[in-house]
Amino acid sequence: MTKMDIVESIFEKFGYSKKDVSEVVDAVFETIKETLERNEKIKVSGFGNFSVRQKRARRGRNPQTGEEITIEPRKVMTFKASQILKKAINS
Amino acid sequence: MTKSALVEATARKVKNFSKKDIETIVDIIFNSMTESLRSGDKVEIRGFGSFKVKERRSRKGRNPKTGETINIPFKRVPFFKAGKDLKERVDNKQNL
Numbered sequence: 001m002t003k004m005d006i007v008e009s010i011f012e013k014f015g016y017s018k019k020d021v022s023e024v025v026d027a028v029f030e031t032i033k034e035t036l037e038r039n040e041k042i043k044v045s046g047f048g049n050f051s052v053r054q055k056r057a058r059r060g061r062n063p064q065t066g067e068e069i070t071i072e073p074r075k076v077m078t079f080k081a082s083q084i085l086k087k088a089i090n091s
Numbered sequence: 092m093t094k095s096a097l098v099e100a101t102a103r104k105v106k107n108f109s110k111k112d113i114e115t116i117v118d119i120i121f122n123s124m125t126e127s128l129r130s131g132d133k134v135e136i137r138g139f140g141s142f143k144v145k146e147r148r149s150r151k152g153r154n155p156k157t158g159e160t161i162n163i164p165f166k167r168v169p170f171f172k173a174g175k176d177l178k179e180r181v182d183n184k185q186n187l
Contacts, residue, residue: 001127005127010120014112016108020107024101024105027104028101031097031100033176033177036177041092043093045093045094047125074182075182075183076178076182077171077181079171089125089129090166090167
């Protein structure tokens with residue numbers, strides 16, 4: 001499933017054009033990205049939580065050359081699925 | 092930020108849509124993603140990320156309190172992988 005399929009299922013419910021629907025869907029994901037960019041958590045009840053975690057610097061190794069490298073501190077995204085989503089997937 | 096705050100913030104970005112309609116759209120987005128994952132199909136949102144379902148085989152486990160051996164049944168678990176744009180924006184170095 002891609003964004004187009006989501007737009008399609010919204011379009012079937014509304015009188016809005018696909019172009020307008022697509023704009024709203026983009027705005028929703030853009031808002032989520034902006035929120036995470038500010039390191040703020042997003043909670044979508046029934047679906048799950050998106051949050052940002054700070055990772056500390058650590059020693060790593062280039063698996064190809066065996067060379068030791070330092071992995072810089074960085075921030076990564078995590079998604080925690082809600083119980084409802086987990087149950088739905090197993091039903 | 093909760094779903095209702097997400098609806099509010101999205102409503103400020105788009106014209107011609109009532110808040111109620113945006114709320115319905117947000118619900119459809121997440122419901123259709125859930126449905127897709129339930130049917131075993133993955134979800135790919137360009138610039139945001141992808142969701143897919145991984146399978147966990149059944150295995151023997153142990154109740155750490157009683158030491159009793161138990162059978163942990165087969166299950167499916169949802170996974171999210173952030174897309175390139177989202178990854179880069181989250182890891183913006185000036186915000187460390």
